[in-house]
Amino acid sequence: MKFSTLVKIALLTFLVSNQITAQQVYKEKFAHTFSIVARDKVTGEMAVAVQSHWFSVGSIVSWGQSGVGVVATQSFVNPAYGPDGLKLISEGKTAKEALEQLVAQDEGKDFRQVAFLDTQGNVSAFTGEKCVASAHHIIGDNYSVQANMMLNDNVVPAMAKAFENYKNLPLADRVVKVLLAAQEAGGDIRGKQSAALVVVGAKPVKNSWEDKKINLRVDDHATPLVELQRLLEVHKAYEFMNKGDLAVEVGDMKNALKEYGAAEKLFPNNLEMKYWKAIALANNKKLDEALPIFKYIFEKDSNWKELTKRLPKSGLLSISKEELEKVIKL
Structure with a gap:
């Protein structure tokens, strides 16, 4: 029997003994994890990043909306904290006001761990008293780091230190460094499986399709943070590719060459990037x-x-027939 299954059984027994029904809490997905919500004070960008020993953690823990804020909802996850929290913030409530309202309405709050951050850098976090140890959070300047079911009490302080350092x-690279610091400090007591x-x-x-500037998920991997870091580099390269494509659309071939070249530098063995250069x-x-x-x-x-x-024929290659023949004969 897997360790996570044993923990579920123990926690379910604990819930019943405390007169809280399984329908109230246990029906929610089980995502013990460590995460960060953060804001870049220069660009105003906001990020939420997470790793867990659970499949597809990014599908339930991490939430964000441009011009509004970001949310991390974990432990016994109540996914409603994501959309409901963002809605309250969009209606004018601060991160603290929104989180306090939702926690007050949540019968399973003792088993929740949640963090909110809004566009002004206001941060609020909550760790229920019955979250599995080691569980706590640290709120800092424009960020919050939080974790539960960690191997030791060093994880969350290591995250805060990494964000400051x-x-x-x-911002994207910075929060990935925070997750790496958490893993190095001990991480999830069960191990690792997914990240976002x-x-x-x-x-x-x-x-709506422009809302997420970066949206990366590693649903199942032996080293999810290594893979997440790799995907972030790929994302950067393809951002250059996208800019190159836009330059081609307006006939700015000089800028297209610059952007494609920047992409190729990040992934020099990628045929696609070499080709468009x-x-x-x-x-x-x-x-x-x-x-x-x-x-x-x-x-x-x-x-x-x-x-x-x-x-x-599509206008993407503007050379003479003779030059095209020279290329094709290679």
């Missing part, structure tokens, strides 16, 4: 520089050669 990093990172902006967005070079009348790159790519995968034949 990495002030010069972008959400970053939202300081101001509301017009379109070569396209940008060709479009900037630097075909001689592009040819060896095309040759390398075509030797790795001939499908890229077939794609190249199709690009002129």
Whole structure:
């Protein structure tokens, strides 16, 4: 029988002995974990990041909305703290007011651990007295770190120290460092399985699909934080790629080349990034520089050669027929 199952049975027995029904608390998902909610005082961006020894922790613990705030809801998770908390904050309540209202209404509050942060940097956190030890939280300047069912009492202080120590990093990198510090200090007593990172902006967005600036999840992995860190680097690279694509759309091939080149530096072995850099070079009348790159790519995968034949019709490759033939013959 898995350790987590044994803990469930013990906690369920404890709930019944304390005259709290299983329907009130046990029906909620079991996500003991460590997390951070934080705000960058310069950019106004807000982040929530989490790791747990539980499958797909990002699907229930981490919540955020641009121009509103971020929420981490964990332990015996009441997911309603996420959307309900953000709604209250969007209606004008501070993080503290919103959290206090929801905790007061929650019959299972003794088993909850929750943290709210709003656009003004107001932070509030709550750790129920019946959360599994080691469980506590620390509120600091524009952040809160919280954990339950940790191996020891060193985890949460290590998280706070890491957030203070990495002030010069972008917010996403900074909160990942916090999670890594938590794991190094001992982490979840059960081990590790999943992780997530959400970053939202300081101001509301017009379109819902623009709301999450970063939205990464590692649902099941032997080393979820290593994978989360890798995905964050991939995200950065593809942000450069996206900017390059936008530059192509408006005919700014010089800027496209710059953005594609920046992406390739992050992932030099990625054929996609090499390819669009070569396209940008060709479009900037630097075909001689592009040819060896095309040759390398075509030797790795001939499908890229077939794609190249199709690009002129779409306006993505603006070279002469003679130049195109030179590329295709590689």
